Amino acid sequence: MTTETHIDIAELRKKQPRFNAIDSGHRACLGCGQALGARLVGEAVGPDIIVANATGCLEIFTTPWPESAWRVPWMHSLFENAGAIASGIEAAMRAQGKSTKVVAMGGDGSTFDIGFQALSGMLEREHNVLYVCYDNEAYMNTGVQRSSSTPHAAMTNTSPPGKARMGKRHLKKDIVQIIAAHHTPYAATASVAYPSDLRKKIRRAMEIEGPTFIQIHAPCPLGWGHEGHESIEVERLAVQTGLFPLVELERGELTGVMPIRQQVPVTEYLKRQQRFRHLFAKGDSRAAEELEHIQALADHNIEVYGLRGEGVDRFDTEGSDTVHRGGQRWA
């Protein structure tokens, strides 16, 4: 029973009860995890920020010249120097006596590989910057090339499965531990499938004076090979399997994890993605071995971080995204 009502959508858009750092009209693909992640980050950081954005999908899809989706001061430079740019802006703010927080953003390519030196320097000099890394596990912007974040056995254009090997030979770099090893006040991982947990961690990081780092696992429908509407479902499985542990590290020490209430076998996660389809080839013993290997990696994560939940927890993998009438999420 629908009755026609005239709605001034443009006016309604201005009255939304949340801050959108990125507005609509950006050119992200259907079901983009990074676009969602960046909007969730924007909600939690609020308007009083300056963004330093490394080259990558986020930079490309939000700013096709002469337009911008950003509603906060935003600066793009190069692939490798988001950390340096953010350090400079922060120093300038401090010199002017302003409290505006600087947020650096980059993908896994610019964080794990190309911009790592500048990021490391930013951490070492203890700039008051929140660095957000959107981790979609390959160079998606340039057409899906492997990065040091690409997980073991995943197919990319530069790690094709074939006679010699089953997708990427190497392992995913454990970036959050490397960041934590800088004696960083706060380094955490988050997932777009758990928006409340993500926003909570962003707010926590914003409160801290000094360098903070958050790695947000963000599904890429194009690069991972799943439908756009499955993004959240796939991403949730990354957490529930133990392949992407949600942890918080302060000064190098583990201070928080999201417990896994019910561990899901890794095949549930892998089989939904084309980048792992070679692992399900019939009659290939290497495929079976790689599946076992990936399961062992998940089990290892669960063991070293102590992710196995003890019964029902409101903030575990099942309870964290429970919905209520009226939309009262916990963060």
Add this chain to the structure above:
Amino acid sequence: MTILTRANFALPGTSLNYHTGTWRVQKPQHAHASAPCHGVCPAGEDAQAYLAALEEGHPEQAWRILVSANPLPATTGRVCHHPCESACNRGQYDQPIAIHLVERWLGDEAIRHNWAYPVERPKADAPRMAVVGAGPAGLANAYHLLRLGYRVDLFDQLPEAGGTLRTALPPYRLPREVLDAEVQRLLACGIDFHPNKKLGRDLDLDQMRLDYQAVFVAPGLQQGKEWSIDGVVPSDLHSGLDMLRDWISLGVVPKVRSAAVIGGGNTAVDLARILKRAGAAEVHLITHQSLPGDGHPLDVMSAIPREIAQAEEEGVTIHANRGVRRLILRGERVVGIEMVRMKKIDRGAGRPERVAFEGTETVLHVDQIIPAIGQALDADGMHALLGRAAHFHADTWGVSPLEGVFVGGDAREKSGGSVTAAVGDGRRAALAMHRHARGEANPEKEPMAQIIGIESLNLHYYEHAPRPDEPMLPAEQRRGDEEIELGISAEAVRGEAHRCLSCGNCLACDNCWTLCPDSAVLKTREFASDGSHYVFDYDYCKGCGLCAHECPCGYIQMAEDL
């Protein structure tokens, strides 16, 4: 040239100028579906809707939604077999919502606070309608006619309104003060009640058809069915229905030491329990049907399962799948019966047949045998309506062969034989009478959105939570009229509202608004006209389908949009 504003973003150069909606090949739409509880309710209650109002903290509004279909919630909350709970999607997740206990609580609260029924007094010159029979069907019919603006004359052969609710439901299931309060409040809405008027004695159907816009006839089934074993009847045979009525109205039944009640319906079970209360040492209930959850699904005892369980707690011995083969008589007095095991089985004849198994005969020593095998219609004054039939034949709108006469309740053949079914009959007939008065045709079926199954819900967003236990009077304290089921607290009722999955209806959980990567879902309270709190901004929606996939309630559907 791009002009930069002093504010947040480059105004002429904002990406809002670019409508990503043009990429779309499918679009999300809000799609209301009926929750299963609504779909199966014989009275037509939308439990999902009143649970939602309750969860929002508006119990009176919840009650108003409830009584927009069923004006007797305190009653039906106690006596209904609640098919809503069997259908509840949550039953496949953990345990169904205790809908009947919520319904009962709302009905009791309405009585306690004297909430006003959503009815206006009819205008003095409003057309008149007549209702014969003040049982659940007649009361519901009169109430809905009142809501539609008619003046209503309600007739009953008994001195008080209530029908079967009053004559055949024992007080331990439906306390009289609850029934009295609910019926009185209903009559006080402006129904003109005329007691002690019987069709065929004081009322003439043909005359009523001339005097009223339309007549609703819902006499119920008032006579016990005749019973014998191969023509043999004990000399001191009592009808189960009459004994039940005597107990309820007079508080007495003949003293027996041991009795066998024949039948598998609520009358049989109630009678067995009453005999136990009256001091019978042994009460056996013999039915050729199966216990609930056992045997052929079409051949299960029609009594409400929880009533059967309570009867067993109280010491009634139930012999299911047994038939009475022979009466053992001493002179003309019964001293026992011979039973045999029987079952309905499929022998390939197209439909299941009841088979007695040779060699399973047993003898039961009882000094009284009481049939309660069903009721029949008292046809006085209704021959023009009935012809040779034993029941009224009518569609769900109650349209009878006589123009301007509508029928419903237990006397209608396919009614369903329950209090809630009678309420539903009364409500639908009121709508049909209204259409008749306006010269409109009835639709084939009552319009109802498609019923949504559990596979359309995204269960990940719910948490397991137990259904509350209802406190019960211990079996040893059940001696007379004390109510056995004690209801649940206001807090537990709110908990049930919270557990509702909101199947097919917006939960206003913010999921679509939170998870849309393109900020193409906008939140609003004022504008959403379809019951949700969100609108889609199709200028920017790329049609990825994430919102539909992650909607917990199945309220968003994707439609082709090329």
